[in-house]
Amino acid sequence: MKKLLLGNAAVARGAYEAGVNFVSSYPGTPSTEITEQMAEYPKEEVFVEWAPNEKVAAEAVVGAAIAGGRAMSCCKHVGLNVMADPIFTDSYIGVNGGAVFCVADDPGMHSSQNEQDSRHYAKAAKIPMLEPADSSECKEFTKAAFDLSEKFDVPVFIRLSTRISHSQSLVEICDRVEHTVKPYEKNIPKNVMMPAMAIKRHVVVEERERQLREYAESCPFNKVEDNGRKIGVITAGISYQYAKEALGDRVNYLKIGMAYPLPEKLIKKFSEGLEKVIVIEELDPFIEEGCRAFGVKVTGKEIFTMLGEYTPALIKKAIFNEAAAESELPEKEIPARPPALCPGCPHRGVFYVLKKLGLTVSGDIGCYTLGAIAPLSSVDSVICMGASISAAHGMAAVRGKEFNKKLVSVIGDSTFMHSGMTALVDITYNKGSNTVIILDNSITGMTGHQDNPTTGKTIRGEATKQADLIKICEGLGVDRIAVVDPFDVKKFEQVVKEEVEKDEVSVIIAQRPCALLKSVKYKGHCEISEKCRKCKMCMKLGCPAISVDESGCVRIDRTQCNGCELCIGVCPFGAIEKKE
Amino acid sequence: MSVKNIMIVGVGGQGTLLASRILGNVVIRSGYDVKVSEIHGMSQRGGSVVTYVKYGDKVNSPIIDKGEADIILAFERLEAYRALPWLKKGGKMIVNDQKINPMPVITGAMKYPEGIIEELKGKIDLTALDALALAEKAGSVKAVNVTLIGVMAKSTEIPYEVWVDAVKETVPAKALEVNLKAFDLGYNFQEVC
16 A cells, blocks of 8 residues: 655654664654654554653663664754764664664755754764665665664664655555564673773774675665766765756666765766766765765766755756746745744743843744844844753853843753753853743744653653653752743843842743643734824734734734734733734 | 646645645545655744645656746745746646735835735736635635635646545544535635636
8 A cells, every 4th residue: 555655754654664662752853753653653562752852862772772672763963963972882882673863954954053964974973874765765764774783783874854854755555564672681892882892892893884885785775777878977865856857867877875885886887988977965075075085086066066955957957057947037026934933922022021121142942043033133142952051151151240140041941851951050060140041831842842851741642750840940959940921021021130130040931831732722813902102012022913004003913813912911002902 | 647746835834734735635546656845843933835746657856946836826925926936837826815924024124015916917827816715704714725725626637526535534523624615615716807
């Protein structure tokens, strides 16, 4: 039976059919749906969880594999940075049951803070990497990755990109083959990585590298399509699909399905007798540099960009200098539509106040990163998960107390659990006096509503122990903790003012659930009455529902407004009314 | 059959994803190869969203290039205008005549362009309608996506029953009645010139 599946759902299907026993991940676009889909399979067959961060998830997977189970962890490219520590050493330990790490890159940065190319990790950690080019291959390669992992005693990477993860295509559905958890044997030289053992394991790793290079030559996922042409294209993943659409049978293809290690002999044989060999790959020249190292002359980034996503038209232009199809163009200059905080978003009240107070805001990763967008324009810096707190600590350390009195960190509940706790204890331990605002919206928002340790529910929606933000902060040495509703704008403003003045660490928990949660039921809508004096205070909220019309009057769009009433609280003239 | 390209554009939160899934479901029922490309994550938060549906004997790229879309289904006026360069010469556009102000307009940095529908009418094969009103008539403004799918369904060769089956399989059970009504209102919509 064939089904239309997202690339991510197909990876999950592949792992399921391969008999995976354990899956642990932290959500991150574009990888999130893999683990969500895994949780659709019966819990009697597979243990699926959200871990508090990618490092914890990867370590749990390494442990599960050592213990004989088949295990997988999935993350976005920047999540792999967090995972890197255990993964580099797992390369030395190897596996017992198969271990698969699936990483989804985001060329074009649809939902990310950088555009890194994760293939470099495969080479750096000496871990083989498979790269599927559609949903069908996502399933097939993931299944194969578990076998490969056990055959070569090595964890295996699956590399996806946004267009593979989030495109649906047809997949043949097969039955699950149950994997019986292998026997566990204590093995100190293999599983305890300290210098004396690791030195010996490195020898094993290098020998395995040699065997994997040999395997790559005959790996069924590296495929030659000989169309009898004089130009050869070496490509992989989504770029292969674009190339096929753009170039058809006008070139020969070597489709690389195993991104690391690359097949030296196969690449040389493919290139023999060709007038030109062109490498087509988004982001970095990974295959291209591999080919050069083998002494094969190729064209790559001289004609292709390292920035963003490719398209078939871009490839056609670069190789045959053929123009794209003709199209109509808009005659007017049109405004962009960047993402914005939703109507009813609890973060809006927070940023409204922080901007009003003119504070420096050390930001973090989540929906609330959008607090940097005009008119809120409140956030000063965003680096990576958890950095709002640690970066503010560094800022305060070099700029001193007065600066610190105008400085706050903002971090979501899930991001705080991910890596905010360690940053907070850095401040209490090192005698800092920062103010940290935890935006507790009761969910992991940006990635599409995943539960986390503070929500009291597992990935399967079962009730569980709920991490207590107040007790955690107390335990880390914070004495001043306030819980405030960010829609009570006056109270929130007063608390922030008080806490930034204090010479000790303060945590303000801004508590209000995400407006998109099913449990949140705002009703009716707000309307501007004739009392409006056009002061435009409400416009400072940056609410998508409120705008000024041609005549200069403020209007609330009924189809956008969800009746959250935040604007009613900021109007100085009582000119906004609630209608049922 | 050569590949047919359909693009669905709108504002995050308008339900374009469900629309593309209904379309994908219809296409596989008709026995074609198909790819549906979606956007998740940050762009969904009130930003421009684009999904591509491509079907035919064999589909490679999941994305559609400029000048290649046979049909563009636009959930909002400005997004229709933004998508114009993707429409094939002779292609068809269906536009929900709704205005949602983007943030640069709300902040006053830019003006929402006027006369979009009139300009498009002069250039291309266009069907414009107030799908929001039809969805409201069906019982919920949220059904605007299925209303628009209904309008598009009428302009394809795929039988009515196939569409209805796809809606039944894709839409959550509790919202089905409203959505089937919304689909019919869209399907039976007739433009008054």
